[in-house]
Amino acid sequence: MTADLRKIIGLHGAVLVILFAAQFFLPAYHHGNLARIMVLATYAMGYNLLFGYTGLLSLGHALFFAAGLYGMGLGMTQFGLGAGAAVVLGVVAGAGIGALIGALALRTEGVAFMIVTLMFAQAGYLIILYFGSYTRGDEGFVIQQADRLVAGLDLSDPTVRYFAALSIFYAAFVVLMWVLRSRFGHVLIAIRENEERAMMLGYDVQRYKWGAVVLSAGVSALAGAAYGVLFGYVGASFASVQYSIFPLLWVLLGGAGTMLGPLVGTIFMFYLIDLSSGVTTAYMLIAGIVLVCLTLFAPQGLMGELRNRFWRWLP
Amino acid sequence: MDFGPYLMLATLEGAVTAAVLALTASGLALVFGVMRVVNVAHGEFFMLGAVLAWWVTSWFEGAAAFGFAFAILTVPLIVGALAALADVTVLKRLSYDPERTIVATIGILYILQQVTLMTYGPDARPVTPPFNTRLALPWVEMTETGLSLYWPWGLSITSYKLAVIAAATVILLALWIVMTRSKLGLMMRATEQDREMALAFGIPVERVYALVFGLGAGLAALAAVLIVPIQQAHYLMGGDPLLLSFIVVIIGGLGSLPGTVLAALLIGLSDGIISVFFSPTLAKILATLLVALVLVFRPQGLFGARRA
Numbered sequence: 366m367t368a369d370l371r372k373i374i375g376l377h378g379a380v381l382v383i384l385f386a387a388q389f390f391l392p393a394y395h396h397g398n399l400a401r402i403m404v405l406a407t408y409a410m411g412y413n414l415l416f417g418y419t420g421l422l423s424l425g426h427a428l429f430f431a432a433g434l435y436g437m438g439l440g441m442t443q444f445g446l447g448a449g450a451a452v453v454l455g456v457v458a459g460a461g462i463g464a465l466i467g468a469l470a471l472r473t474e475g476v477a478f479m480i481v482t483l484m485f486a487q488a489g490y491l492i493i494l495y496f497g498s499y500t501r502g503d504e505g506f507v508i509q510q511a512d513r514l515v516a517g518l519d520l521s522d523p524t525v526r527y528f529a530a531l532s533i534f535y536a537a538f539v540v541l542m543w544v545l546r547s548r549f550g551h552v553l554i555a556i557r558e559n560e561e562r563a564m565m566l567g568y569d570v571q572r573y574k575w576g577a578v579v580l581s582a583g584v585s586a587l588a589g590a591a592y593g594v595l596f597g598y599v600g601a602s603f604a605s606v607q608y609s610i611f612p613l614l615w616v617l618l619g620g621a622g623t624m625l626g627p628l629v630g631t632i633f634m635f636y637l638i639d640l641s642s643g644v645t646t647a648y649m650l651i652a653g654i655v656l657v658c659l660t661l662f663a664p665q666g667l668m669g670e671l672r673n674r675f676w677r678w679l680p
Numbered sequence: 681m682d683f684g685p686y687l688m689l690a691t692l693e694g695a696v697t698a699a700v701l702a703l704t705a706s707g708l709a710l711v712f713g714v715m716r717v718v719n720v721a722h723g724e725f726f727m728l729g730a731v732l733a734w735w736v737t738s739w740f741e742g743a744a745a746f747g748f749a750f751a752i753l754t755v756p757l758i759v760g761a762l763a764a765l766a767d768v769t770v771l772k773r774l775s776y777d778p779e780r781t782i783v784a785t786i787g788i789l790y791i792l793q794q795v796t797l798m799t800y801g802p803d804a805r806p807v808t809p810p811f812n813t814r815l816a817l818p819w820v821e822m823t824e825t826g827l828s829l830y831w832p833w834g835l836s837i838t839s840y841k842l843a844v845i846a847a848a849t850v851i852l853l854a855l856w857i858v859m860t861r862s863k864l865g866l867m868m869r870a871t872e873q874d875r876e877m878a879l880a881f882g883i884p885v886e887r888v889y890a891l892v893f894g895l896g897a898g899l900a901a902l903a904a905v906l907i908v909p910i911q912q913a914h915y916l917m918g919g920d921p922l923l924l925s926f927i928v929v930i931i932g933g934l935g936s937l938p939g940t941v942l943a944a945l946l947i948g949l950s951d952g953i954i955s956v957f958f959s960p961t962l963a964k965i966l967a968t969l970l971v972a973l974v975l976v977f978r979p980q981g982l983f984g985a986r987r988a
Contacts, residue, residue, distance in 0.1 A: 470972075472976050
């Protein structure tokens, strides 16, 4: 086991170091992309906690991402909060909505759970459109550079932005790794593997699942708030169904239930869409084809296949 | 206009929506009922029906009525065949596992939608209705001599819209007769009740599945061909029918045809009426929240059959 632990620390440490070092040699365009990818991968990690480790497939995570985004954005425009406080407000909003939706949606399971989360997210998207006078609807609003300051650091500066994205990714990674190696995380995995057995062993399965929803929503909201403040834009399209499908796609591609899967999946998908959108406006075609092929041929995703074949110790 | 005629107009418009919705949703209900598959790509089969209807009718310029008749006969067959192909190549290989089929149909959704964008383009295009006479509608009013009829300004409907309601009614009745009276319907219902037992009795379950998936998509395409002279064909038009069909199928009790039709009437009419008097967005928010809460608080009544 200790040898496995050393390999785990070695591999994940190496990935984190590469992410840190990448900024020094990447050209400006990819430098900006990687900052974006790290924030989106944080979103995917939040999703992965629920889908990959607890076995709950949500089709409504855009609601939590958008709660963070709008909690932060409206905190600034309506309540005049500073960037740091606004991000905190976004995370609280996301976790709060997660707590409410979780309590309701977890009364269902399987297909019904997927549809209930989809419907709540759709209602959230429509509510954002309905209150267009505050949210600016589909058009969205820009967060001025003057408001994007934390402790005197300008978040619109590429280097600062990269560091901010990196630290958010690091923080989410370390916290989730710690959660998954704790008792709580082990119970979540037990629920995924065999819910009835976990229940038989005396665990309050509903409460653990609810905890997973709240944590997952909180991490997704953190990613949403960070995305808004780092890239300066808040818009309703981030609440649409497409942004619920994206984390599912990233996690499935990278490998559900692996720590590195969300990052790997997000990098691959981001560049696939980036490259194809240069060729055609119908770039979501790639997303569709990848989804179908993954479910047909590689339901374990990239890291999952690696684990099956070579690295049995991969967490 | 007074309140009365206004309400009548909203009801008639709502009835057109309800008729088309009942057709679309019964396709979704059929697929869920027999196959236990939630087809997220259902709205794209609807969209495909509308786009293909535009394509087919564009061959017959000058003979709009003939082109439309040709479209209504061929387009549902094409879309149905395409869906059956998707069933055989994708869904069958997933052994109809509920969660994986949802993910796969999300993929199919994007493939159909984006291929349409690449070929048909981002424009909304109209289809000429085969006939379109404006019919003024009367309303009663109280005069000194008692009740009498008059024709308020603006209270009218087109003959085509009435024909849509009639056609949808006929198609739904035909579907009902096929399901309850024919051998094919018997096979579908047997598969629905117990897949293994049906297989043991020699019913070609795999072919029934492909047929049902094709039939479900064909019904959506048929609904789209009927509505496209009123609505125009666009590559993103599948979203609303999908959402509304979900709402209808869930409220109507998943998989039940009469329940679905009843719920379509309820939702279609109330959507028409609420949208006229309030904001359409508000109507949609209430409907989606209603569906989510129905699923949460009455799961056994609506999804319960799944566990049997």
